[in-house]
Amino acid sequence: MAGPHRQGLNPPMPTTMLALVKPSAGPGLRLEERPIPEHGINDVLIRVERTGICGTDLHIDAWDAWAARTIVPPRIVGHEFAGRIVSVGSNVTDFTPGDLVSGEGHVVCGRCRHCLAGRRQLCASTIGLGVERDGAFAEYVALPMTNVWQHWPGIDEEIAAIFDPFGNAVHTALAFPVLGEDVLVSGAGPIGLMAIAVVRHAGARHIVVSEPNPGRRRLAEQMGATLTIDPRVRELADVFAELDMVEGFDVALEMSGNPTALRAAIAAMAHGGGVAILGIPTQEMVLDVNAIVFKMLTLRGIYGREMYETWYKMTVMLQSGLDIRPAITHRFSHRDHLAAFEVARSGDAAKVIMDWRAAGPDETGPGAARSDEGAGSQ
Ligand code: NAD
Ligand code: ZN
Numbered sequence: 001m002a003g004p005h006r007q008g009l010n011p012p013m014p015t016t017m018l019a020l021v022k023p024s025a026g027p028g029l030r031l032e033e034r035p036i037p038e039h040g041i042n043d044v045l046i047r048v049e050r051t052g053i054c055g056t057d058l059h060i061d062a063w064d065a066w067a068a069r070t071i072v073p074p075r076i077v078g079h080e081f082a083g084r085i086v087s088v089g090s091n092v093t094d095f096t097p098g099d100l101v102s103g104e105g106h107v108v109c110g111r112c113r114h115c116l117a118g119r120r121q122l123c124a125s126t127i128g129l130g131v132e133r134d135g136a137f138a139e140y141v142a143l144p145m146t147n148v149w150q151h152w153p154g155i156d157e158e159i160a161a162i163f164d165p166f167g168n169a170v171h172t173a174l175a176f177p178v179l180g181e182d183v184l185v186s187g188a189g190p191i192g193l194m195a196i197a198v199v200r201h202a203g204a205r206h207i208v209v210s211e212p213n214p215g216r217r218r219l220a221e222q223m224g225a226t227l228t229i230d231p232r233v234r235e236l237a238d239v240f241a242e243l244d245m246v247e248g249f250d251v252a253l254e255m256s257g258n259p260t261a262l263r264a265a266i267a268a269m270a271h272g273g274g275v276a277i278l279g280i281p282t283q284e285m286v287l288d289v290n291a292i293v294f295k296m297l298t299l300r301g302i303y304g305r306e307m308y309e310t311w312y313k314m315t316v317m318l319q320s321g322l323d324i325r326p327a328i329t330h331r332f333s334h335r336d337h338l339a340a341f342e343v344a345r346s347g348d349a350a351k352v353i354m355d356w357r358a359a360g361p362d363e364t365g366p367g368a369a370r371s372d373e374g375a376g377s378q
Contacts, residue, residue, distance in 0.1 A: 077131075334354045
């Protein structure tokens with residue numbers, strides 16, 4: 001890409017920013033001063049206001065085997081965010097400084113068969129924000145304009161910050177028709193929790209949630225679950241009679257990554273059911289293929305979000321009353337990132353938000369002036 005283009009800036013841009021960085025191979029992240037990213041003629045520069053912590057960020061922080069083979073330090077982490085455009089490249093006409101936006105964290109090649117056909121979520125050359133390129137846990141992030149989603153004025157800005165995982169939830173929840181159906185959600189982490197609200201909004205009959213963590217089961221009830229169970233003490237089939245279910249679940253959303261959960265879901269499916277698999281297991285697993293064959297189940301892997309049909313659906317469902325706010329349980333300043341990561345790691349939280357505005361260089365800019373107006377207003 002050509003050199004940096006910054007337009008419409010007043011007062012002049014600072015040249016450095018704070019960013020949460022994986023400085024070198026090994027555990028831990030550090031808040032460091034870094035140059036503000038340069039951006040090309042097709043890119044935008046965004047002043048990050050709020051970010052969400054994802055399981056991916058916890059893996060990178062902990063430096064597990066996946067992180068060690070995937071991340072090349074130094075790397076700015078993070079991909080769930082909302083912020084305001086501060087500068088646009090000379091080819092960019094759809095965005096203006098001050099616009100509230102989020103980023104699609106999968107940067108696709110744009111040239112492969114699937115990209116050219118408009119199926120960008122199927123691109124095999126995807127680059128991950130905060131994984132393979134510098135991410136959004138920073139005061140500024142640069143992205144191609146084709147990776148930017150503009151929000152409507154008045155959206156709850158904390159919700160805007162979690163459009164990425166909300167999109168995982170929507171993509172999975174809408175993989176099979178749920179109107180009138182009995183739906184199983186395995187795993188009530190932040191994404192499972194949001195998926196419960198989505199399938200409720202989309203007209204499911206019963207939503208049974210399997211989750212060992214009692215705090216998350218309580219949140220699942222708040223999000224609209226019909227019934228929650230602890231899979232360590234109760235079988236899924238036990239609930240059928242109680243809920244007047246004849247045969248089993250019509251749709252299952254696997255959102256735990258746990259092999260036992262996927263096996264239990266397959267065993268509890270009705271004939272012809274659909275199993276959407278978002279959860280990422282850490283190893284290969286054995287499945288009962290006989291059950292899949294004789295029940296004629298459809299198993300479907302889900303990765304990321306459909307670009308940009310999922311983003312459209314997220315927007316219009318929020319505008320028509322979908323409420324995912326209970327999935328956000330904690331808020332921290334970016335300066336308290338250690339505490340924020342600690343809480344996110346604990347399993348007692350659901351979605352944890354870090355606020356990047358405090359003491360930032362553009363506190364008097366458009367972001368600061370409008371930062372609170374959206375609260376609770378969608
Ligand atoms: P999370 O780890 O916070 O949630 C998983 C939940 O599953 C936890 O609450 C855990 O208690 C529960 N669980 C564990 N064992 C279980 C069992 N046997 N039965 C039922 N529940 C069980 O994760 P999250 O952030 O909500 O993400 C959900 C999953 O989706 C994770 O596996 C994550 O890696 C994966 N993910 C996939 C994509 C994708 O694009 N495919 C994107 C983001 C996250
Ligand atoms: Zn591609």
